[in-house]
Amino acid sequence: MSDLVERLLAAMTLQEKLGQLNMIDAALPTHAPDEMTRQVCAGLIGSVLNVYGAGTTNPLQQLALEQSRLRIPLIFGFDVLHGHRTICPIPLAEACAFDPPLWERTARIAMDEAGRDGITLNFAPMLDVCRDPRWGRIAEGPGEDALVASRYAEAKVRGFQGADLAARENMAATAKHFVAYGAPAGGRDYGSADISERELAEVYLPPFEAAVKAGVAAIMPSFNDLAGIPMTAHGALLKDLVRGRWGFEGVLVSDYNAVGELIAHGVAEDLAEAAALALAAGIDIDMQDQAYLLGLPAALDRGLASVADIDRAVRRVLTLKQRLGLFDDPYRRVAAPPLSLDTLAQYAEVARDAGRRSIVLLKNERGALPLKPGAQRIALIGPLGDAPLEMFGCWFAAAGLEAASILDGLRAALPQADISHVPGVTVDGDDQGGIAEAAAAAHDADTVILSLGESKDMTGEAHSRGHIDLPGCQRALAEAVLALGKPTIAILTHGRPLALPWLFERADAVLATWQLGSQAGHAIAEVLTGAWNPSGRLAITWPLDGGQIPIFHSHRPTGRPGHNDVFYSNRYTDMPVEPQFPFGFGLSYTRFRLGSVTATPEFAPGETVTVLAEVTNEGALEGEETVFLFLRDPVASIARPVLELKGFAKVTLAVGERQTVRFILQGDDFALLDRNMRPRVEPGAFEILVGPCADRSRLSSVTVRCQSA
Numbered sequence: 001m002s003d004l005v006e007r008l009l010a011a012m013t014l015q016e017k018l019g020q021l022n023m024i025d026a027a028l029p030t031h032a033p034d035e036m037t038r039q040v041c042a043g044l045i046g047s048v049l050n051v052y053g054a055g056t057t058n059p060l061q062q063l064a065l066e067q068s069r070l071r072i073p074l075i076f077g078f079d080v081l082h083g084h085r086t087i088c089p090i091p092l093a094e095a096c097a098f099d100p101p102l103w104e105r106t107a108r109i110a111m112d113e114a115g116r117d118g119i120t121l122n123f124a125p126m127l128d129v130c131r132d133p134r135w136g137r138i139a140e141g142p143g144e145d146a147l148v149a150s151r152y153a154e155a156k157v158r159g160f161q162g163a164d165l166a167a168r169e170n171m172a173a174t175a176k177h178f179v180a181y182g183a184p185a186g187g188r189d190y191g192s193a194d195i196s197e198r199e200l201a202e203v204y205l206p207p208f209e210a211a212v213k214a215g216v217a218a219i220m221p222s223f224n225d226l227a228g229i230p231m232t233a234h235g236a237l238l239k240d241l242v243r244g245r246w247g248f249e250g251v252l253v254s255d256y257n258a259v260g261e262l263i264a265h266g267v268a269e270d271l272a273e274a275a276a277l278a279l280a281a282g283i284d285i286d287m288q289d290q291a292y293l294l295g296l297p298a299a300l301d302r303g304l305a306s307v308a309d310i311d312r313a314v315r316r317v318l319t320l321k322q323r324l325g326l327f328d329d330p331y332r333r334v335a336a337p338p339l340s341l342d343t344l345a346q347y348a349e350v351a352r353d354a355g356r357r358s359i360v361l362l363k364n365e366r367g368a369l370p371l372k373p374g375a376q377r378i379a380l381i382g383p384l385g386d387a388p389l390e391m392f393g394c395w396f397a398a399a400g401l402e403a404a405s406i407l408d409g410l411r412a413a414l415p416q417a418d419i420s421h422v423p424g425v426t427v428d429g430d431d432q433g434g435i436a437e438a439a440a441a442a443h444d445a446d447t448v449i450l451s452l453g454e455s456k457d458m459t460g461e462a463h464s465r466g467h468i469d470l471p472g473c474q475r476a477l478a479e480a481v482l483a484l485g486k487p488t489i490a491i492l493t494h495g496r497p498l499a500l501p502w503l504f505e506r507a508d509a510v511l512a513t514w515q516l517g518s519q520a521g522h523a524i525a526e527v528l529t530g531a532w533n534p535s536g537r538l539a540i541t542w543p544l545d546g547g548q549i550p551i552f553h554s555h556r557p558t559g560r561p562g563h564n565d566v567f568y569s570n571r572y573t574d575m576p577v578e579p580q581f582p583f584g585f586g587l588s589y590t591r592f593r594l595g596s597v598t599a600t601p602e603f604a605p606g607e608t609v610t611v612l613a614e615v616t617n618e619g620a621l622e623g624e625e626t627v628f629l630f631l632r633d634p635v636a637s638i639a640r641p642v643l644e645l646k647g648f649a650k651v652t653l654a655v656g657e658r659q660t661v662r663f664i665l666q667g668d669d670f671a672l673l674d675r676n677m678r679p680r681v682e683p684g685a686f687e688i689l690v691g692p693c694a695d696r697s698r699l700s701s702v703t704v705r706c707q708s709a
């Protein structure tokens with residue numbers, strides 16, 4: 001521990017210590033300026049959230065540094081999930097790029113912009129694996145797979161934190177929400193997660209462990225309980241696992257009001273008990289509800305908490321402030337010169353690149369895409385066609401931002417085309433009065449583009465949906481337009497996969513464009529016109545119907561594997577078992593062929609295995625292919641998933657070009673958790689399956705054998 005931290009700790013009163021653990025939402029009326037000022041000056045607030053910009057953060061910092069007794073600088077926390085001023089695609093969209101260097105690049109620009117606005121602690125990345133698209137927060141995370149989420153975690157931590165936390169452009173990242181928040185019962189936000197120890201270890205913990213290994217500075221426990229234990233009070237996972245076994249030395253910051261909510265969870269009688277439980281579980285910073293400030297004094301009196309635990313938490317908070325360089329130069333980040341127009345243009349280019357790489361082409365028939373160049377009449381129909389704000393998705397905060405709408409993008413990319421836009425209906429209203437006008441516009445056009453989907457407020461926190469289809473009267477609008485039989489392209493704007501089998505059947509082309517941020521319209525236009533050959537692949541299995549949820553590629557086999565036509569099998573009587581699109585699915589304007597796959601045939605436990613796969617571009621356009629490597633352990637002491645993702649790689653191939661993709665599987669990749677939850681590699685055969693998505697019929701396989709030790 002540093003001298004400075006110890007000196008400060010020794011000089012602190014109990015109230016000042018609790019103040020360091022107290023994080024307050026400065027945007028809330030309960031903390032009107034007077035109350036903020038009083039508490040900051042009294043040393044009763046150690047960090048602040050939800051404000052940004054030198055005009056707001058500097059005066060508060062100044063109060064802490066000049067008016068509080070110990071002059072300890074404040075941390076400013078904020079949710080910068082996918083951009084601050086330059087908004088990039090929502091995380092679920094960006095995951096579909098399967099591109100860790102891109103994930104890191106977008107994190108860096110977010111940090112640079114947010115840092116100049118005084119933010120020192122980012123409440124991101126969000127690492128909740130999720131297999132339930134009803135859950136609104138699926139939009140904020142990297143999808144359904146533990147390996148993808150782990151690579152995403154590493155890239156984002158690297159991007160947000162850089163090599164040195166103290167450097168002007170870097171700030172602390174928070175891996176959230178620990179853990180299993182993405183598995184709430186019924187898909188409803190904040191709900192209980194009751195999953196097995198094995199599922200927890202195999203699916204939900206790995207991304208957080210990856211973030212810890214990457215050096216993440218903070219972790220936020222989730223709102224939910226896990227099998228009856230609220231995560232905010234889960235000592236076994238927070239202290240024994242994260243701090244103990246993983247060696248995490250950073251700060252645990254509660255979620256918003258989560259300490260006080262231990263009362264509503266039914267595990268604490270009052271604030272004192274709630275605060276004592278959270279502190280005992282290892283939570284350092286109490287976000288917003290002042291449970292520590294108000295509850296811990298009583299908890300100490302009642303013998304429920306100890307000063308030693310409080311001191312440990314304060315040390316960690318002060319250490320973070322020191323690591324951030326705040327004691328040396330608390331204003332350094334906001335004092336940075338404003339970003340030049342050149343830099344902003346480069347950032348816009350990164351957002352555009354991220355946007356086009358996140359788009360997934362789901363269907364393309366009758367040569368619908370790319371659009372032909374030159375003069376033509378295009379009718380852009382639907383409520384999201386010219387809706388710039390809707391392009392941002394959840395979690396964007398800087399006020400006054402502008403985004404390119406789909407209409408803006410089309411007009412810029414196709415200056416000779418005659419493009420009309422008719423919304424027809426609103427996203428979720430019940431007025432069908434505009435449908436006739438929309439159908440008339442479509443009737444007069446050469447090409448129809450339907451812009452359909454969800455508004456930005458339909459995903460994100462507290463925005464779960466029971467029906468994952470098109471809200472409002474959008475289906476009626478689409479059907480009126482599709483009935484004309486014109487070449488019709490559907491562009492979906494959405495924060496979750498939407499179950500729309502009728503649209504996938506009837507539209508000629510469908511693009512999943514998610515919510516792509518500031519450059520959305522331009523990114524979409526690049527794909528529509530073929531300026532960018534679509535390369536996104538689904539980071540989540542796309543259900544045919546909400547009734548299939550949860551549906552994901554790495555499920556286990558059963559004694560009676562699901563066949564639609566076999567009665568006594570793991571199936572439905574009223575819908576197929578297959579998803580609409582498998583994990584990894586995505587079309588291109590060119591054609592790739594996977595050639596031979598070879599692998600080291602035999603290996604001993606702990607040895608690496610090299611897998612080589614040949615890919616050729618057999619189409620007429622340059623393009624990027626994503627190659628997935630899955631493992632299948634057909635006979636083991638524990639039933640293994642039908643497919644386990646162990647690697648993915650991207651290759652750019654010119655027309656006619658062939659490349660060999662190389663994967664190196666580590667010894668651990670072959671391990672399972674045995675019946676005693678201990679990792680073990682079991683000798684025997686393993687199937688390695690390589691291909692473009694998690695559809696078994698499209699994978700090439702090779703069998704390797706692990707010898708007995």
Ligand code: BGC
Binds near residue numbers: 123256
């Ligand atoms: C969310 C967190 C977020 C926090 C602060 C909570 O409601 O669950 O993800 O970081 O608010 O904004």
